[in-house]
Amino acid sequence: MEGFWRRKTLKILAVLTCVYTLFMFLMQMQLHSQQGNVDFLTEDQDHVNNFISPKPDTCYQGPTVSFDSRQTADFPLQASNSGTTEICSIPQNTADVEMEALWHTLDVSYPLALSVSGWLDVIRVHMWTTKPLKVIIVPHSHQDPGWLYTFEEYFASYANRTLSLITDQLTRNSAWRFVWSEVCWLERWWENASQKQKNDMKRLITNGQFEILSGGWVMPDEAVVHYSAMLNQLIDGHQWLLTNIGTVPNISWSVDPFGHSPTMAYLQRRSGIKAMVIQRIHFGIKRFLAKNQMLEFQWTQMWDRDSSTGIMTHVLPFLSYAISYSCGPDSHVCCKFDFSHKKCYQGGKRIPSLEIDDSNVKELAWLLWEQFQKKAELFRENVLLVPHGDDFRYSNLKEWEQQFGNLQKLIAYINSNPEMNTEVRFGTLSDFFEELGKSQTSPPPSFMGDFFPYSDRRDQYWTGFYTTRPLLKYAARRIQSLLRSVEILYAVSLAKTRKASEQYKTLLKLQPDLSSGRQELALFQHHDAITGTSRLYVTRNYKNRLMIGTPL
Ligand SMILES: [Zn+2]
Numbered sequence: 001m002e003g004f005w006r007r008k009t010l011k012i013l014a015v016l017t018c019v020y021t022l023f024m025f026l027m028q029m030q031l032h033s034q035q036g037n038v039d040f041l042t043e044d045q046d047h048v049n050n051f052i053s054p055k056p057d058t059c060y061q062g063p064t065v066s067f068d069s070r071q072t073a074d075f076p077l078q079a080s081n082s083g084t085t086e087i088c089s090i091p092q093n094t095a096d097v098e099m100e101a102l103w104h105t106l107d108v109s110y111p112l113a114l115s116v117s118g119w120l121d122v123i124r125v126h127m128w129t130t131k132p133l134k135v136i137i138v139p140h141s142h143q144d145p146g147w148l149y150t151f152e153e154y155f156a157s158y159a160n161r162t163l164s165l166i167t168d169q170l171t172r173n174s175a176w177r178f179v180w181s182e183v184c185w186l187e188r189w190w191e192n193a194s195q196k197q198k199n200d201m202k203r204l205i206t207n208g209q210f211e212i213l214s215g216g217w218v219m220p221d222e223a224v225v226h227y228s229a230m231l232n233q234l235i236d237g238h239q240w241l242l243t244n245i246g247t248v249p250n251i252s253w254s255v256d257p258f259g260h261s262p263t264m265a266y267l268q269r270r271s272g273i274k275a276m277v278i279q280r281i282h283f284g285i286k287r288f289l290a291k292n293q294m295l296e297f298q299w300t301q302m303w304d305r306d307s308s309t310g311i312m313t314h315v316l317p318f319l320s321y322a323i324s325y326s327c328g329p330d331s332h333v334c335c336k337f338d339f340s341h342k343k344c345y346q347g348g349k350r351i352p353s354l355e356i357d358d359s360n361v362k363e364l365a366w367l368l369w370e371q372f373q374k375k376a377e378l379f380r381e382n383v384l385l386v387p388h389g390d391d392f393r394y395s396n397l398k399e400w401e402q403q404f405g406n407l408q409k410l411i412a413y414i415n416s417n418p419e420m421n422t423e424v425r426f427g428t429l430s431d432f433f434e435e436l437g438k439s440q441t442s443p444p445p446s447f448m449g450d451f452f453p454y455s456d457r458r459d460q461y462w463t464g465f466y467t468t469r470p471l472l473k474y475a476a477r478r479i480q481s482l483l484r485s486v487e488i489l490y491a492v493s494l495a496k497t498r499k500a501s502e503q504y505k506t507l508l509k510l511q512p513d514l515s516s517g518r519q520e521l522a523l524f525q526h527h528d529a530i531t532g533t534s535r536l537y538v539t540r541n542y543k544n545r546l547m548i549g550t551p552l
Contacts, residue, residue: 093305097294099285099449108284110458128374133382134435135372136427137407140179140389142256142321145218147528150541151184158392159185164193167200169400170209176404177426178394181213181253183237184523190244205247211428213253214268215241217522221531222254222261223452224466224473229480231267233522236515238271251429252276255321255387257527258462259454265299265311275312275433277385279321280462281451290317290378296436297447312433312444314385317378319456322390328371337368337410338390339402356406365413369420380444383435468532472543476524479546483517490514520545 143159145151163185166178180186190198204210217233217240241247252268252275254260260278268276276299289295295317300310318325323338325331335344336354344351356364376384388407394400404426411424427435454462490507497504528534529542 093300093302093307093448095300095446095448097289097297097445097447097449099447099451102285102288102449106282106284106288108282108455110283128377130373130421131376131382133372133376133384133422134439135384135386135422135424136432136435137386137388137411137424138179138427138429138432139177139394139403140253140321140387141393141395142389142391143182143185144256144391144528145182145184145523145526146538146542147534148538149535150538151523151545154392155185155188158395160189160192162392162395163189163201164197165394165397165400166210167197167204169397169404170204171200173404174209175408175426177209177211177428177431179211179213179253179428181216182218183212183215183240184217184519186212187240187244187519202245205245208428208430211251211430212241212245212247212249213251213429214273215249215271217519218526218529219254219256220264220525221465221527221529222257222264223259224530225525226477226480227263227267228484229476229521229525230264232480232518233525234267234271236518236522248272250274251433253429255279255316258465258531258533260451262299262301262448262450265313266301266309269309269311273311275314275429277314277316277429278451279316280454280456281315282453282455283457284455285451286315286317289315292445293378293380294445294447295378296380297445298443300446300448302448307446310446312436313447314433314436316385316387317375321387323388326387327368328373328375330371330374333367333371336364337407339406340393340399353402354406356409361409361413365410365417365420368410369414369422372422372424381436381439383432383439385429385432465531465533469539472532472539473530475543475546476521476530479517479521483514483521486514486517520548 141162143154143162146154149157163180166180170176170178193201201210205212215234215237217237220230220233222230238248241249250273252273254264255277256279258280260281265276286295289297295315297313297315298307298310299313300307304310316326318329318331323341324335324344327334327337332344332346335341336351338344339353339355341353344353354360354364372384372386375386376382388403394403407426411426414420414422414424425431456462490510494504494507497507524530524542524546529539532539534542
């Protein structure tokens with residue numbers, strides 16, 4: 001009896017071994033066929049080759065060294081006597097500013113008794129010089145798809161009204177411009193918009209009055225998102241724009257994520273974006289870049305030797321993208337030009353919202369012009385970007401009239417005064433980068449590295465969000481992985497099913513569910529969602545949406 005079971009066990013083991021060997025063989029075959037079939041990446045073939053199988057420039061040939069973990073500067077690597085070896089390093093790109101090296105010497109001190117900008121000591125405002133300037137004022141509204149309130153609450157209170165006002169006001173005023181970034185709001189607004197509103201919006205985008213920036217479903221966080229989720233929200237946003245409006249964005253606008261990633265720069269560049277604007281970088285790095293007039297640079301990838309994936313980048317120089325930190329270095333002056341501000345103080349006294357009229361236009365125009373000149377000290381070119389907006393702005397008609405109406409009077413005064421030698425106009429980011437390109441006489445400096453961690457003052461580092469609400473971060477990764485599997489199975493099933501069959505029709509009916517899952521995951525990449533920086537009840541709302549959109 002015992003012999004019978006032994007023979008039985010041996011037989012089972014032999015069969016299992018055969019199956020395993022066959023399986024491994026088939027896997028190898030599959031891998032080989034995949035490696036030999038990368039036609040879909042033809043355009044990027046050089047980069048694929050560089051990345052997957054680098055052709056090293058330099059190889060070390062000499063005695064084999066032992067990589068002893070105890071090595072320090074005082075205890076260098078010791079060569080062993082076990083023969084010679086060849087160590088080939090992956091060739092790296094070089095840049096004018098390399099973050100890895102800069103961190104060692106970066107001044108991160110935060111001078112006492114300074115304004116929140118934290119680095120104004122470097123601007124020798126008393127030494128500014130007058131120069132001819134082209135100033136592009138870019139009206140914008142930062143609309144978080146969830147933060148203090150939920151996506152739907154914000155839509156009802158702000159985004160819906162703002163998008164309707166954009167269409168209406170830009171149609172009425174041909175000199176006015178506006179920019180927008182999150183596609184999730186456009187999609188939500190489009191559902192209920194009239195045909196006239198849709199036609200108006202298409203026309204405004206085509207004639208350049210209204211510009212869609214980045215084209216992502218959201219303005220994603222760049223620190224804790226997975227790169228494929230980052231890419232998916234970009235694909236969904238671009239696809240929606242192409243299908244419904246017939247446009248693709250040229251410029252990226254990422255001003256609120258807490259630090260910026262070169263991966264995002266790369267993905268944007270590869271998706272057709274030609275230039276980008278970023279904001280939240282360490283105040284010490286801003287100070288360094290400002291001192292050296294390097295706030296505009298070509299952001300290049302470490303592994304990209306010919307810099308073909310570099311992207312022109314503009315860093316907003318002050319604390320935030322709000323109006324108080326946009327016209328120049330003095331926030332107490334710039335806030336006067338926020339014509340529907342909620343708080344603007346000077347010497348502890350609240351300054352009421354101003355109305356520009358004949359009695360004060362001269363004084364205020366010179367004040368604004370002085371801020372432009374001071375800000376221009378930080379840049380090499382005489383083309384100045386002045387964003388004009390803040391969180392959830394331009395959501396009522398009164399604000400449109402206040403901001404545009406008053407700015408128009410100041411613009412008219414400055415443009416008609418030859419003494420100022422300055423040309424100001426409303427514009428989009430494409431207008432700004434076009435002017436910048438025309439004025440550049442030499443290539444911009446190059447930059448390599450990332451902008452993490454972020455600190456905006458003293459030692460207050462934005463690193464808590466890397467680990468805040470870990471279960472939700474985990475859930476997002478898991479859903480992302482499941483969704484990818486479902487997408488692959490769905491695509492294969494669709495390809496294998498005969499068209500016009502019942503099965504095919506059933507599969508097509510499932511597509512909206514798949515899209516909805518993708519969109520909920522895309523929404524969760526927002527810089528106040530996956531980061532955990534929203535209110536608790538908003539976070540719960542994100543969680544519920546994720547779970548309903550992609551049931552596990
Ligand atoms: Zn935000």
